[in-house]
Amino acid sequence: MGIFEAILLTVITAATPLVLAAIGELVTERSGVLNLGVEGMMVMGAACAFIATQQTGSPYVGILAGIASGALFSLLFGFLTLTLVANQVATGLALTILGLGVSGMIGESYVGQSGIKLPQIVFPILSDIPFLGPLLFRQDLIFYLSIALVAGVHWFLFRSRAGLKLRSVGDSHSSAHALGINVIRTRYLAVMFGGACAGLAGAQLSLVYTPQWAENMSAGRGWIALALVVFASWRPWRIVAGGYLFGAVSISQLYAQAFGIGIPSQFLSALPYLATIVVLILISHNRRMTLINTPAALGKAFVPDR
């Protein structure tokens, strides 16, 4: 395997959690809900996936635990913002603070343990294709899931009736309500899907990226995923493009450090965050585009008359 392939493989590994968390948040935001708690759900998923894997010895149980914990945790957000119509921005922050706290507490005794890495699933024949084979067909389950989820979300949103309903709720909840669409239920499901995806992204961190648990190990990836959704202007396939771009940036800083380029490591580590800001500026600069693409009801609370 050439050095170029090796680099691309690490880019894919770094990009997968971003793609997963972002595709989940995309569905949530398409339904009109802004969940800023991605970071918290992600780190909960990482902790629960790692703990479950250590307890059972199976990383697949770990994946399930990651998904379930993310979804359950998002339910807390859903209850506050959808049932109690609390402020979505503040509640998302609360979810992040609580997630960092709870994951730190439950994961404390697992710090420093070496984990079990999720095994690769090798597709025969396809994996022998030169260059592409090892990159795309010699990967772990979560990578395959990430691609399948993006394709699935695209199909769901733009080809299925349920997806049409979800988009309509995000465009105008009062119109959707008047047509008899259950706004609150749709949003609960969208929030939970976002939570499950963020949990899966967390599981990737603690089972694939660095198979161990460390406090705050999501390190701002949840926030980058939020920026990715804006970058993708709420379109599924653009999440992949953006995710891999960010993966490349964060990997490039690792290589730059390894090769001892004369730039302080802290400046290189800051690159992904600075890149996020730059991308946000480029995207939001076009006010017109942003206005057309943003789900019209995003962040607005809905209380039906009864």
Added chain:
Amino acid sequence: MRIELERRPDVSKLFSILSPFIALGLTLVFGGIMFMLLGKDPLSALYSFFIEPLTEVWSLHELAIKAAPLILIAVGLSVCYRSNNWNIGAEGQFIMGAIAGSILPVVFYEWQSPLVLPLMMLLGMMGGALFAAIPAFLKAHLNTNEILTSLMLVYVAQLFLDWLVRGAWRNPGGMNFPETRTFDATAILPEMIASGRAHWGFGFAILAAILIWFMMRYTLKGFEITVLGQSERAGRFAGFSSRKMIWFSMLLSGALAGLAGIAEVSGAIQQLRPVISPGYGFTAIIVAFLGRLNPLGIVVAGLVLALTYLGGEAVQVSLQISDKPIRVFQGLLLFFVLSCDTLIHYKIRMMWFDLTDTTADGVR
């Protein structure tokens, strides 16, 4: 079961006051359950977490030391949040304020004068304000989401501080430890009263709270903040500029966070280290909401959250558990505050039996 909300015709005065207390009560109950799950006696754990730190003079001073940055930052954030500007990067502004204020005692350490301390405070405020100016500029002129940019800049500030104290600013006589030289006595914020360590940072916090409270309560500027936060369009009708408000609120909160940063470094730590804050900038968000975005409420809320830090340290010693429950307590508290605020605007009805569902098929 189903929960239904009914909008109250008027804001409930009763629940405006009660809701933070209900939230505190619920946090205590859940905290007790948490300690029980950890295998500790909940009552004694809660006692050492929340009561014991209040029983001694020295720990009251510690409380004031920890409350000072929380109150200073949260007061600034309350202006941001009331005007609908979501600065969540106060942690970064705190750090940059601390760095800017430390230029004098670290780089120009030979200059000793009574002017040093006031200049440090001023530089700290400028550092925080300038760092907050980045998301302010991006939001006001390029329409970039301030939530994400201000947060990203926290990581940048942390890395910048790390680089400084390991590189250019490292103490030449410090055996390669990642820290700056300790500040000269003229650069250290004095104690407020003789009985303990609490420094003038707490005085700044109280002063800031009172000034901002006055502004919000009595002046046209305060009115402008409220109006623009409620409706940008109504603000425009009044002739207020939401763009100028972005600048005003972000620079103000940045300056207060920067002041908190330099006061903490100059008063409590007395040098720069890679980590100078246990997450004050984020905890202050909780303080702001627990104080219902009212500067006087924030003073009380700041003391309560400072207590969770002290209590966390106390149970570490007395119960042999880690300091991790602190973050959980803080997160829970914010959750309950946000839920209880629903009671101010809505009546909540629990529907144990869903009447409409049982008759749903009446048509067919």
Added chain:
Amino acid sequence: MSAEGEPANSPLLAVGQLTKLFGTFAACDGINLDIRPGEIHALLGENGAGKSTLVKMLFGVLAPTSGEIIWQGQAVRINSPSTARKLGIGMVFQHFSLFEALTVAENIALSMNPGVSLSRIAKEASDLSHAYGLPLDPNAHVADLSVGERQRIEIVRALLQNPKLIILDEPTSVLTPQEADRLFETLNKLKAEGRSVLYISHRLEEVQRICDRATVLRHGKVTGACDPRKETPSSLARMMVGSDVAHVSAEGTSAKGAVKLEARHLSASARTPFAVSLKNICLKVHAGEVLAIAGVAGNGQGELFDALSGEYPVANDDVILIADKPVGTRGINARRLMGAGFVPEERHGHAAVSALSLSDNLVLARSQSDRRAFLGGGVLGLIRQDAVKMAAKRISEAMDVRKSGENPPAGSLSGGNLQKFIVGRELDRQPTVLIVNQPTWGVDAGAASRIRQALVDLAKSGSAVLVISQDLDEIFEVATEIAVISEGRLSDIYPASDLSREKIGLLMGGMYGKTGTAETAHAH
């Protein structure tokens, strides 16, 4: 169609003692109503009489507190719009339940059986819309359509369900007179097919024209059931309002004075993708005049208000003049200081902040123009609450604002009372120029006539008044001069006495006298 053995004339829908409480407030109180097959039945009432609440219950959007609904002889419980649609009830909402980001076909698909494919829905919708003379492009995005076209989507969406009863909530409020005529033809076609129509309106003239029977609501109660053709407009109005509404008297209007407000070739590009750009607008308002600008919603009224008020100043100073001084680039407060006053269309969140008290809402509009009286403390800018509260009280008394408590939040007032306060807030200053957008939108008849009289009186006292309105009745009541806005262009200004409804309708469609030929070709 109906159950066997029943007389042919038995009602399609009967409502018995239907009641809806919001808290302790009865929005509908023991309503009785029956609709026969193949009739157009009018539901008449003022804003806030309970019409919308009633039809929302019939369509399953709201659940009744008590009472019964009988559909073709059987008691039914309609707990969702899909139940209503299954029964055969279709609905065209007043505030359309459409999705701007979706296409026409997608909008229609949302209320259809999920088994039907989108392409088939598009075809059916296209066919049906042509059959009823309501042509629609199923692949167009709603955001790009005019208000009239949007209403067609709603109607086609309802018709695709093959309903026995179709409910229309204030359908003509967004149409030109000509578009309304076309709608009436469609309704008569539906009636001829044996379908029933429940037609909700507060416009007496059209109810008399097309409806077979009428039920009148007031304060949530039925106050009359009649054949509208046998009534006079004033007898219908009495049933609706409960008493005779004071007539606005425009007599004795003063002679034209100097020009107080002028726009010279005012153009402004659209700020958002959904807004209208203003194109070369010229107007003059003299002292003593009320210039009314008619037009269908969404033709640039809001944008014109924004430019004239200075909420969004324009690029050139000399395209807008107040009392002969160029102000195009100046902000709203600078224009207020020159004697202008402004009343925007939207009460909540624009003219007023719902959560703030009336006195705070007074400061909202007058913090700079009444700086001396309301502010103290020099640079501190302390608000003098006592002075503000006194002024708020004075305004409330002058305009007869009914409120609970001394200084309640603006959101607790009814639409009419809040609007009286908002208009009174400007009148209290004796403005030399007053610009009002939709002065009585959603306001009850009593408050509306009071507000209109105040506008007429202000002009008589020598001020220049510009009224932007969709309501032709209102325009003819207050205006001395009339112009029409269409797609961001303003027609010539005509003396009110020279214009008929028909002429205004033609102008609304973009047919201008001056540049007529080109525009006519464009309009069709």
